Amino acid sequence: MGAANPNALAGEAGERAAEAHLRANGLRILARNWRNPADEREELDLVCEEPAGRGGGGAMLVFVEVKARVAGARVGGYQAVDRRKKGVLLRACRAYLARLRPPPAGYRFDIVEVVHAGDARRLEAMKAMKVDPRVASWRDGREVWHYRDVPLFPVRTNHRHDHRHG
Secondary structure (H helix, E strand, C coil), X not given: CCCCCHHHHHHHHHHHHHHHHHHHCCCEEEEEEEEECCEEEEEEEEEEEECCCCCCCXXXXXXXXXXXXXXXXXXXXXXXXXXXXXXXXXXXXXXXXXXXXXXXXXEXXXXXXXXXXXXXXXXXXXXXXXXXXCCXXXXXXXXXXXXXXXXXXXXXXXXXXXXCCC
8 A cells, every 4th residue: 555645644634623623612523524425526524513602593504615735825725715616515515405304594604724834933923813713723733714604605595694703
């Protein structure tokens, strides 16, 4: 057997850091690397559940795309989720939703960007800025940035935007 692919290993480490960040913020992981049975190319990195908050309205189903990058990458993880990638993700989300009975009370799409090889100065800058830990954290030497409720679903769906965290 050959050596493991460094990109695959970095991606797996990024997903572990993203999971740790999400769990620390109260989300429950329901599925990892879920593939649409009708088209195996359509994959959801993480499917999570966020419990109902103070605003009520039931639990929120959260589809999460994890993008791992090295510090200083030319294209950041958030920007890497372009129109083409969003189309693939939307099809995968719809396939996942179609299998649920009853349907969830609400759902949203998030991106978690994991920056490998961040340095201590960036960690100190994050602390100095008093970044909300729901937005950014430091996990095993990696920066984790959580972008909530990223536009993906058409307005006419039963998608409910989540405004519990401002």
